[in-house]
Amino acid sequence: MNVLVYNGPGVSPDSVKHTVITLRRLLEPFYAVSTVNAKVLQTEPWAGKTSALVFPGGADLPYTKECAAVMPQIKKFVSKQGGSFIGFCAGGYFATDRVEFALGDPMLEVVGKRELKFFPGAGRGPAFHGFKYNSEAGAHAARLRLPNGEEFKTYYNGGCVFADAEKYDNVEVLAHYSEPLDVPFTEGSSKLGAAVVLCQVGKGRALLTGPHPEYVPQLLQRRHDHDYNSSIVDALMEHESARLKFMKDILTKLGLHCNNDFADRAAPSLTPLMVVALNNPEPLKKLEQNLKESDAKYENGVTILEGETDTFRIYNSFDQYDKASAELLDQEPDDVAKSILIASANDPCPSSKFTPNFDIQKYFQHLNAQTSVGSLLMYGEIITSSSALLNNNKKLLSLFPDTSMLHIGTIQVSGRGRGGNVWVNPKGVSASTACVNLPLSSPKTGRPTSIVFVQYLAMLAYCKAILGYAPGFEDIPVRIKWPNDLYAMKPDYYRDKNIRLTGKGLEGNKIPLNDIEPAFAKTSGLLVNTSFYNNSYSLLLGCGLNVSHDGPTTSLNSWVRILNQEREMFHMPLLPLVEVEKLQALYMNNLDFILKEFLDYGADRMLPEYYKLWLHTDQIVTLTDHQNTRAKLVGITKDYGLLIAKELISGTNTQFTGNIYHLQPDGNTFDIFKGLISKKVT
Structure with a gap:
């Protein structure tokens, strides 16, 4: 199931970042946390596959304007379909019956009714004086008191108090401000002001907060804000474990299923990128020559390349790994200069201790010697985004020889998808981007190259790699959803329908067309970025495939285990678990062959195979x-x-x-x- 975080007009980019990081830390692998905009909410059928819709901090007025058309859908999602709504700070204001913000202040005042009305009273604020938009001037380490009497501090900047919360039958107060507030919040009572509330709304629930318990103290280093107060971060750091426990408790109370190891899921540091070519040294030589001819600077043994959005520090040997790794430790992944280590003749492959989750030598053992794409591997244990890194830094991309490079990461911390969605790819989801160059027309036939077909052919290549991984893998129930997604049968559907796959696969189990949606779940998707360079097409084929990570859908290795249960019944040899290294090499072998066939013979040659493996x-x-x-x-x-x-x-x-x-x-x-x-x- 999905947890969708609104990211549109009015949203603070920092709030989106903190929200996504905290929710992923607590909710993976049980939910896929991603960002959406108002158009997606209006035009796509998201509600049936979504557990919670989240509105982060920012400014509530733009929310009301941008989302006016989808208000009925949001209300129906919660009250009729039993979905959950989460509103942090501005998102909390947004979900009240009435907003009363900075009354009497001509520069800040916002007053008016709101449509969602999940909280039946007023959201009144700022609870503490001093708020300024896009500033830390009003930031505060707010002390919250829980119903059991425990207290902790969390980040606050402009949020509301939920006025008269105790008088509403459908509202439960999950935390109060334990300090005096600067706005009235109840009449004739000395009770504390409500900071976090849970509202029962028809069949669903709404979790609303005034402060920011989703904010991660380690990410609050605002170097460019003169109002930044480091003492606030110090205070918040002392209460970090209590913040995480509180977030888990309130999300659980909302009805979401949290993981139990959230305390060990801090955002990881990046690791160096390692460039290797074991089967053919020519791409590596060409890369080194291109680097020498570029405008990169050489300083103190390091080549420094200024890309369009990132800086790259390039080393010529893997014995510099420790130095390169130290430069990345505890640094913000999207901001730090990226470290790249290039293989040398004396040091052709990095030690396995630097790549514990990917056997580089095994990859090249399964890669055909004549395969071009993927013959140059750039691997990192923890990376930002295999696709975005290359797409946003054409200067780096241009250094690699045509149709040679495959970029792989075991963990992506800033993955990118269609529609601008951002996510963390955990271990077990193989993230890769293949770099492909195609001429404007076929050298053999002279016909123009229709690059729209590359997305189809790339997913066909991945599907063939899976089904041809080893004898018996042809029974794995994976198929292509047009145009470029890979779907696998849901294990629950397989069990409910008492399906047998061994020896027959999907060919012997015709799935009714009206059952496609309940029968299959997405296990991989392809993102294609295309540009025009040196009178040819340059394409980045980014793909994330669930190899062994079961949340939130299913994985290839889950299906290997299911098929092995069948095979045991028939006393058949068991299938091996899928190894990422071999699978990626087979993907490259198939992709290289299919693209060459496509250039020489057009789509006619490949479409029959595509039709055989699609769902439609x-x-x-x-x-x-x-x-x-x-x-x-x-x-x-x-x-x-x-x-x-x-x-x-x-x-x-x-x-x-x-x-x-x-x-x-x-x-x-x-x-x-x-x-x-x-x-x-x-």
């Missing part, structure tokens, strides 16, 4: 922008890769009217074929 043969779709016309999918156009759908005669699933439509997605990432844009062509 004869799938019936409803075209909502054409009076809910029903149509059957019959293939993909060979020019722009659009879906071809034939209109069905009313009341039949096999007879056609003669009308044909071409379909394309509108950015949908949640459901299969909802929100398609269609164009009638005949």
